[in-house]
Each structure stands twice: as C-alpha cells, then as structure tokens.
Amino acid sequence: MSKIMFTETQRKELESNPNVIKVSDRSITYAPAFKLKAVKENGEGKSPYHIFVDHGFDLSVIGSKKPKQCVKRWREIFQKYGEDGFYTERRGKGATGRPSTKDLSSEEKLKKAEAHIAYLEAELDFVKKLDEQERQAKKKK
Numbered sequence: 001m002s003k004i005m006f007t008e009t010q011r012k013e014l015e016s017n018p019n020v021i022k023v024s025d026r027s028i029t030y031a032p033a034f035k036l037k038a039v040k041e042n043g044e045g046k047s048p049y050h051i052f053v054d055h056g057f058d059l060s061v062i063g064s065k066k067p068k069q070c071v072k073r074w075r076e077i078f079q080k081y082g083e084d085g086f087y088t089e090r091r092g093k094g095a096t097g098r099p100s101t102k103d104l105s106s107e108e109k110l111k112k113a114e115a116h117i118a119y120l121e122a123e124l125d126f127v128k129k130l131d132e133q134e135r136q137a138k139k140k141k
Helices: 008-015 032-043 048-054 066-081 106-140
Strands: 020-023 028-030
Touching: 008 020, 028 032, 032 048, 032 066, 048 066
Parallel strands: none
Antiparallel strands: 020 028
C-alpha cells in the first residue's frame, strides 16, 4: 500500500480516468484492460512513465515511482498467468494458502483426517445444541 494519501479532489480526478475502476484513500484499482495495454506497450519499448502520462494520469498525484512499480508487477502477472491474470481474482477465499513443505506419511494423513472429522463432528454437535436451545427459548415465549 502506498504512503500517499489522496485528497477528495485527487480521488475524483483519478476516478474520472477511464483506466481506473476505483480509488480509496491510499490505493488505486486499475482496469484490467489498461494493465494489459500497459504491459504490451512496455514490451514494445515504451517506458512506464510515458504509458501512464499518455493514458491521462497526473504523476504529481500518484507519484513518479508508481508507474514503474505497477508495470513491473503487471509484467510478472502477465508472464505467470497470461491475459487471464488481469481478469481473475486470486486473493481471498479462493486462495490455497501456503503449501506444506513436508510430505506426510499415510499414518500422519490418517491422523490429520481423523482430527478434521472430530472437529467437524464437534461443530455439528454445537449447532444441534444451539438449535435446541433456540427451540426451547421460543416455546417459553
């Protein structure tokens, strides 16, 4: 996240740019099509600075280092995921987390599965008890 804090007028100016989806106090969400266009133009030899200026960004607002940082990050995404990398969300619930560094033996896998089953059973028992208490509370009213 940026150290720059955008004022209300700066946010409105940035949001008026068609290459911006949304702007918060500290961050800008760029349109996937712009990211793709920026990576392709950079691959053709255009500097990140000129890409942002040509697409209507005021570098005194977003910072002079931001174009280089963004285009570098977008190039890495493009190399790893292709064009789809800009259109799909890889954060949040769909994330798989950090992969395990060790391989588990079949006994360890079994213990882990049994522990998971025990957890789920306890969770189910809790929900059943809660439902029962709610039913009893309704009867008393």
